[in-house]
Amino acid sequence: MKKYLLLFTLLIIGFSLFSQKKHQLSLVGGIDTSKVDIKSVYELFNNYLNDTPDSIHFKTNPYWDRDEVNDYLSKGMPYFDESAGLMYRSLSAEEHWSFYEPKILAIEQVDSNLYTIKTLYYNETYSKDSVYGCWNPPYITKHYCERQGGKYFLKNAITYETQYWNKYQYEMLHYLVHPSLKFNSKQAEEALKFIKKTCSQYNLPIPKRIDYYCTGTREELAKLFNFSYLLSYMNGVSSKYLSRIIIKDDNFSHIHELSHIIFNHPKWRKNSRPLIVNEGLATFLGGADGKKSFSENLKEWAEELRQVDTLTLDDIIENKYRHLTDNNPIYVTGAYIFKLVYRQHQEEGVIKLFNCGKEIADFKIVIENLFDMPYDTFKVWILEKIKEE
Numbered sequence: 001m002k003k004y005l006l007l008f009t010l011l012i013i014g015f016s017l018f019s020q021k022k023h024q025l026s027l028v029g030g031i032d033t034s035k036v037d038i039k040s041v042y043e044l045f046n047n048y049l050n051d052t053p054d055s056i057h058f059k060t061n062p063y064w065d066r067d068e069v070n071d072y073l074s075k076g077m078p079y080f081d082e083s084a085g086l087m088y089r090s091l092s093a094e095e096h097w098s099f100y101e102p103k104i105l106a107i108e109q110v111d112s113n114l115y116t117i118k119t120l121y122y123n124e125t126y127s128k129d130s131v132y133g134c135w136n137p138p139y140i141t142k143h144y145c146e147r148q149g150g151k152y153f154l155k156n157a158i159t160y161e162t163q164y165w166n167k168y169q170y171e172m173l174h175y176l177v178h179p180s181l182k183f184n185s186k187q188a189e190e191a192l193k194f195i196k197k198t199c200s201q202y203n204l205p206i207p208k209r210i211d212y213y214c215t216g217t218r219e220e221l222a223k224l225f226n227f228s229y230l231l232s233y234m235n236g237v238s239s240k241y242l243s244r245i246i247i248k249d250d251n252f253s254h255i256h257e258l259s260h261i262i263f264n265h266p267k268w269r270k271n272s273r274p275l276i277v278n279e280g281l282a283t284f285l286g287g288a289d290g291k292k293s294f295s296e297n298l299k300e301w302a303e304e305l306r307q308v309d310t311l312t313l314d315d316i317i318e319n320k321y322r323h324l325t326d327n328n329p330i331y332v333t334g335a336y337i338f339k340l341v342y343r344q345h346q347e348e349g350v351i352k353l354f355n356c357g358k359e360i361a362d363f364k365i366v367i368e369n370l371f372d373m374p375y376d377t378f379k380v381w382i383l384e385k386i387k388e389e
């Protein structure tokens, strides 16, 4: 009996080893894995990438710093690796590996217990393609690995990358500013005023703390998300879960991004909302990009709309019509809808539209209700109204 049990156990082990297709990360020349620490960091990262880094199944994962995992997940974040949100948005980790094959570029020692690991994602075949070649490589990641009690654990870059940045506090606003930027206290006061005024106007709780990062360049911004190179165009990113704003410019009163944070109420459903609603509200209150006001954005968008007569609201909502380096078509159209809703139904209408539901179908129902017309009529009428601006 014992003999059969042993055979059965061996078969199970053999099968599970066989069924798990394990990849082996390749390295560029010059990385000395005969050194114990370099090898440990390499193996840690190799195991991490092999164990579904696109999933949160491993709440007890053995690779990442425990406190960081608990902190991110307890705040409602769907992941704890800052780069995961961007990397696994449209491709799974497995698809990623087969499409953009990762390759270790460097494993560098920062101090006695700290290393960084840089990984290039690259598709050799597509690099020669006339269209896809320019989307390649999409990024180089840079993760930190810290030794704790003889073992290495992965950590996000944000705390390390900002440790020598300048810090300023204005009540709940905690600024972390890249040393190349000059802080503007007047703008910080304006930001504070906006938060208090808007929270009182819409009956929203004032956040206890908002972390506000100004990075100065896109490269510095990407570093805070565990990238040492990033192809995507990112100027500002806010996270409601982390109550955190990260922006490129030296704008210490970025009303658009602040709106994303403060429009939050414990009584509201947590589910997401269509892009036109989420960005429409932030643009209505603070303009599309933190540089121009909403009324300036609207003037430009009206002018453009008058030129492209065949455009439909569906084209805008489905992102079929878009600009290369900004999202103004959908942002400003959404903002204009909020402007009309506010004019007719004030704060109550704005909150109703903001909480319309998750899908475009939910948005359409609320629009019909607020504008008292069939959606098919609304979608033509609203673009005509914008053109009149």
Ligand SMILES: [Zn+2]
Pocket (backbone or CB within 6 Å): 256, 257, 260, 279, 282
């Ligand atoms: Zn936004």
